[in-house]
Amino acid sequence: xxxxxxxxxxxxxxxxxxxxxxxxxxxxxxxxxxxxxxxxxxxxxxxxxxxxxxxxxxxxxxxxxxxxxxxxxxxxxxxxxxxxxxxxxxxxxxxxxxxxxxxxxxxxxxxxxxxxxxxxxxxxxxxxxxxxxxxxxxxxxxxxxxxxxxxxxxxxxxxxxxxxxxxxxxxxxxxxxxxxxxxxxxxxxxxxxxxxxxxxxxxxxxxxxxxxxxxxxxxxxxxxxxxxxxxxxxxxxxxxxxxxxxxxxxxxxxxxxxxxxxxxxxx
Amino acid sequence: xxxxxxxxxxxxxxxxxxxxxxxxxxxxxxxxxxxxxxxxxxxxxxxxxxxxxxxxxxxxxxxxxxxxxxxxxxxxxxxxxxxxxxxxxxxxxxxxxxxxxxxxxxxxxxxxxxxxxxxxxxxxxxxxxxxxxxxxxxxxxxxxxxxxxxxxxxxxxxxxxxxxxxxxxxxxxxxxxxxxxxxxxxxxxxxxxxxxxxxxxxxxxxxxxxxxxxxxxxxxxxxxxxxxxxxxxxxxxxxxxxxxx
Numbered sequence: 001x002x003x004x005x006x007x008x009x010x011x012x013x014x015x016x017x018x019x020x021x022x023x024x025x026x027x028x029x030x031x032x033x034x035x036x037x038x039x040x041x042x043x044x045x046x047x048x049x050x051x052x053x054x055x056x057x058x059x060x061x062x063x064x065x066x067x068x069x070x071x072x073x074x075x076x077x078x079x080x081x082x083x084x085x086x087x088x089x090x091x092x093x094x095x096x097x098x099x100x101x102x103x104x105x106x107x108x109x110x111x112x113x114x115x116x117x118x119x120x121x122x123x124x125x126x127x128x129x130x131x132x133x134x135x136x137x138x139x140x141x142x143x144x145x146x147x148x149x150x151x152x153x154x155x156x157x158x159x160x161x162x163x164x165x166x167x168x169x170x171x172x173x174x175x176x177x178x179x180x181x182x183x184x185x186x187x188x189x190x191x192x193x194x195x196x197x198x199x200x201x202x203x204x205x206x207x208x209x210x211x212x213x214x215x216x217x218x219x220x221x222x223x224x225x226x227x228x229x230x231x232x233x234x235x236x237x238x239x240x241x242x243x244x245x246x247x248x249x250x251x252x253x254x255x256x257x258x259x260x261x262x263x264x265x266x267x
Numbered sequence: 268x269x270x271x272x273x274x275x276x277x278x279x280x281x282x283x284x285x286x287x288x289x290x291x292x293x294x295x296x297x298x299x300x301x302x303x304x305x306x307x308x309x310x311x312x313x314x315x316x317x318x319x320x321x322x323x324x325x326x327x328x329x330x331x332x333x334x335x336x337x338x339x340x341x342x343x344x345x346x347x348x349x350x351x352x353x354x355x356x357x358x359x360x361x362x363x364x365x366x367x368x369x370x371x372x373x374x375x376x377x378x379x380x381x382x383x384x385x386x387x388x389x390x391x392x393x394x395x396x397x398x399x400x401x402x403x404x405x406x407x408x409x410x411x412x413x414x415x416x417x418x419x420x421x422x423x424x425x426x427x428x429x430x431x432x433x434x435x436x437x438x439x440x441x442x443x444x445x446x447x448x449x450x451x452x453x454x455x456x457x458x459x460x461x462x463x464x465x466x467x468x469x470x471x472x473x474x475x476x477x478x479x480x481x482x483x484x485x486x487x488x489x490x491x492x493x494x495x496x497x498x499x500x501x502x503x504x505x506x507x508x509x510x511x512x
Contacts, residue, residue: 021428021429021431022435033454186427189291189294190291217485221482
């Protein structure tokens with residue numbers, strides 16, 4: 001990808017809040033700094049607390065953040081061990097246009113994508129016609145495709161595109177047209193990004209950064225390593241996400257200052 | 268999107284592989300591809316190791332590495348030892364040293380060799396006696412005791428942002444412990460490391476061309492550190508101790 005892309009950007013995989021690692025990334029000002037620095041117009045975030053500990057508590061605390069930060073949108077985190085609690089949160093928050101989808105992790109709840117609890121949770125999401133971002137790592141990305149294929153009103157994003165199982169992600173994307181891939185990941189194998197961008201319809205690829213846990217340089221750098229046309233860059237960096245979530249990248253422009261060159265400077 | 272700022276070349280990539288990689292045999296690891304990747308990223312020097320030594324034959328791997336580096340002044344050859352048969356390590360390191368090689372790369376994790384194995388101890392002892400800088404794969408939280416307390420210069424190639432706290436604790440006690448930047452990918456990992464223990468404990472590494480180089484170059488070039496610290500990480504003392512004159 002050309003480094004001089006200057007179009008809109010929607011990041012479909014972000015986080016707000018601290019993590020338990022040696023990182024000082026927990027304040028929403030860090031989200032804002034990275035949005036400014038990388039010119040990201042909108043970022044869809046989940047609360048780290050909701051992901052790793054208390055889903056309803058973290059969701060509620062994230063809701064309070066949105067008023068002062070117009071470039072952020074939210075994922076309602078659902079713990080598959082408590083789908084009814086998740087349903088209540090989803091129905092409550094998705095009524096607001098600041099919340100646009102559901103996020104499910106597998107590690108912290110200790111439930112695989114193939115688990116009965118996840119099937120129950122997806123039945124609940126089917127009734128809500130939800131867009132859901134699901135953590136995938138390894139062959140479970142194929143399990144996600146199967147869940148989505150059986151539920152015609154659910155659309156899913158495979159977070160990390162299967163990570164180590166990017167070949168599985170490619171296969172999964174071929175099983176249903178309601179499965180999107182985003183590539184955020186510490187695994188920067190060149191084969192991963194090349195094969196995915198060669199073999200998956202670019203209308204099904206999205207930019208996810210995993211920020212503020214991971215610097216957006218990683219996901220942006222991965223896509224830079226692929227030979228993408230200008231049209232594909234537009235699709236991956238914002239058009240696909242705008243269509244999927246019904247978002248206008250200009251919607252957060254009151255909080256955006258990245259067009260000001262002074263926002264990007266070396267120290 | 269932002270426009271990357273011109274911050275100048277990166278003098279040394281400590282993690283460059285050439286040859287072939289069985290698990291990703293469809294990726295071009297030729298020396299020509301490696302050179303082109305580094306040039307495009309404005310990385311001007313590299314510590315280069317043939318993957319042949321990692322996977323198959325360390326003696327032939329060294330010969331291949333020396334041959335490649337002989338044609339490319341910006342590349343410094345790196346020797347590796349097959350830790351599954353370290354009986355040849357002493358002779359191999361002597362050969363490498365006579366050829367001007369100043370860096371040893373260990374692939375113990377790749378080769379499935381436990382860090383407590385005699386092969387590791389033997390090879391590290393030889394490297395210490397020769398004053399050779401070591402590059403090593405593996406989880407720093409598990410392998411560090413084998414390298415500690417010996418005054419060694421060791422670049423841990425797989426330190427992840429998630430494990431930065433452990434590395435900082437080690438670096439406070441070990442002046443020669445260095446982390447590659449490849450997986451220091453949180454928004455403040457490099458900055459935190461520099462702030463806690465100094466830029467001399469970090470070295471730019473990308474694992475190109477097996478891995479995409481842009482995530483590593485972007486992260487270093489945009490790290491919120493001084494130009495002096497950036498230069499140290501992008502070469503600095505590692506250049507003085509590893510680059511073949």
